[in-house]
Amino acid sequence: MTIFLQTLPFLLDGLLTTLLVAGSVVLIAIVLGIPAGCALVFGPFWVKVPLRLYADFVRGVPILVLLYFVYYGLPAVQVNLSSMTAAVVALTAFKTAQIIEITRGAFQSIPTGQTDAAKSIGLGLMDRFLQVLAPQAVRRFLPPFINSLVDTVKGSSLVSLLGIVDLMLSLQQVIGRTHVALPVYLMGALMYFSINFPLSVLSRRLEKRFIY
Amino acid sequence: MGNYHFNFAIVWRYADKLFNGLLLSIELATLTIAIGMLIGLILALIELDGPRWARPLIRAYVEFVRNVPLLLLVYLIFYGIPSAVDLEYDATTSFVVTLSIYSGAYLVEILRAGLAAVPLGLVEAGKAIGLTPFGVLCYVRFPMALRIALPSLSNTYVSLFKDTSIASAIAVPELAYGMRWIEIQTFRTMEVYLLATPIYLLTSYAILMLLRLVERRYAITR
Numbered sequence: 001m002t003i004f005l006q007t008l009p010f011l012l013d014g015l016l017t018t019l020l021v022a023g024s025v026v027l028i029a030i031v032l033g034i035p036a037g038c039a040l041v042f043g044p045f046w047v048k049v050p051l052r053l054y055a056d057f058v059r060g061v062p063i064l065v066l067l068y069f070v071y072y073g074l075p076a077v078q079v080n081l082s083s084m085t086a087a088v089v090a091l092t093a094f095k096t097a098q099i100i101e102i103t104r105g106a107f108q109s110i111p112t113g114q115t116d117a118a119k120s121i122g123l124g125l126m127d128r129f130l131q132v133l134a135p136q137a138v139r140r141f142l143p144p145f146i147n148s149l150v151d152t153v154k155g156s157s158l159v160s161l162l163g164i165v166d167l168m169l170s171l172q173q174v175i176g177r178t179h180v181a182l183p184v185y186l187m188g189a190l191m192y193f194s195i196n197f198p199l200s201v202l203s204r205r206l207e208k209r210f211i212y
Numbered sequence: 213m214g215n216y217h218f219n220f221a222i223v224w225r226y227a228d229k230l231f232n233g234l235l236l237s238i239e240l241a242t243l244t245i246a247i248g249m250l251i252g253l254i255l256a257l258i259e260l261d262g263p264r265w266a267r268p269l270i271r272a273y274v275e276f277v278r279n280v281p282l283l284l285l286v287y288l289i290f291y292g293i294p295s296a297v298d299l300e301y302d303a304t305t306s307f308v309v310t311l312s313i314y315s316g317a318y319l320v321e322i323l324r325a326g327l328a329a330v331p332l333g334l335v336e337a338g339k340a341i342g343l344t345p346f347g348v349l350c351y352v353r354f355p356m357a358l359r360i361a362l363p364s365l366s367n368t369y370v371s372l373f374k375d376t377s378i379a380s381a382i383a384v385p386e387l388a389y390g391m392r393w394i395e396i397q398t399f400r401t402m403e404v405y406l407l408a409t410p411i412y413l414l415t416s417y418a419i420l421m422l423l424r425l426v427e428r429r430y431a432i433t434r
Contacts, residue, residue, distance in 0.1 A: 060413040062377035064388055069405050072392075076401040077216050150279060157281035161381060168283060181295035185288040189280045196279035 014170025037103020233390030252319030
């Protein structure tokens with residue numbers, strides 16, 4: 001028990017790093033991913049093709065390989081990133097692709113009758129988007145998006161492999177010092193769980209409420 | 213960027229690391245999906261038709277596994293459990309167990325939704341022609357549930373294949389491990405990534421396309 005109390009401040013520091021990584025990844029990915037996702041649905045052909053290729057490429061490769069590529073691979077072509085930057089860049093690249101897909105799915109699952117109806121009452125492109133499609137898309141976007149937050153927090157544990165002292169690596173270091181493995185891992189699992197479980201529940205609630 | 217001189221010859225010398233790595237990745241994925249499906253089907257059935265007290269236990273398993281990073285589960289089972297219990301196993305076995313437990317938690321959810329979506333009339337029709345409860349399960353409920361769940365299953369299978377890369381963290385010699393190994397031996401970083409990334413990409417797509425074909429034949433869209 002004392003071991004938990006002694007190591008808790010250190011583990012909380014790690015948890016903070018985990019949340020920092022996950023938080024910045026999600027923020028940047030939203031800023032990049034939502035407009036890109038809209039462009040994938042409404043944009044012209046020459047915008048759609050590269051976005052489609054990007055999303056498919058990034059989602060076809062394991063996150064771990066992306067991380068290694070950005071951190072160990074890019075320095076070979078004179079792009080030297082610190083481990084933290086590399087981690088955020090790699091995870092953001094993946095998250096952006098995911099958000100592009102979620103955005104596309106949100107718009108495309110709206111029945112075409114909605115667009116037709118909006119056109120028939122004389123709404124222009126902008127009004128059609130803002131008044132009819134966007135409000136419906138948000139409801140379809142939120143549940144999978146919040147679910148993907150859980151994936152981001154989980155995926156951020158991989159940054160420990162680049163030597164960033166997140167919650168995962170803090171646990172490893174505590175175990176290295178104390179040689180108490182199982183209880184410390186379980187405590188770490190509980191800490192991840194306490195972040196992710198509420199998000200999972202929220203995602204499911206929203207899904208139940210929004211799906212009709 | 214222009215200063216980098218590509219030299220694939222050195223990397224080709226170790227191509228077997230990538231090839232065998234890919235084979236092991238596919239084996240790991242196939243094996244864990246098979247075990248995970250078994251866990252998923254059984255638990256989904258218990259959750260729907262089993263005793264009431266079993267439900268919270270299954271929920272606890274699903275929620276715990278789904279909300280904890282896979283890497284942590286991998287370490288927990290490879291380093292954590294042998295430190296507390298008198299058990300010995302190698303990294304590969306440990307990873308197969310971990311990923312099976314992990315995939316089981318995802319597959320229970322999908323299969324439960326699939327089983328719940330089997331029309332009641334079909335189940336009753338099965339009973340009416342004199343099938344035993346086990347017969348109804350084998351000939352009516354499982355086949356229908358699998359066909360309904362097929363699109364979600366394909367996506368999960370592909371992401372489980374990608375998750376095998378995490379085995380490299382405990383030195384299971386699969387594709388990501390082979391990739392890092394060659395990189396460290398030869399320092400031909402770019403070449404290794406230019407080979408390994410397409411291998412992952414193409415394999416993920418091959419799996420996805422294969423499953424899409426199966427879907428086109430068997431999937432039931434409601």
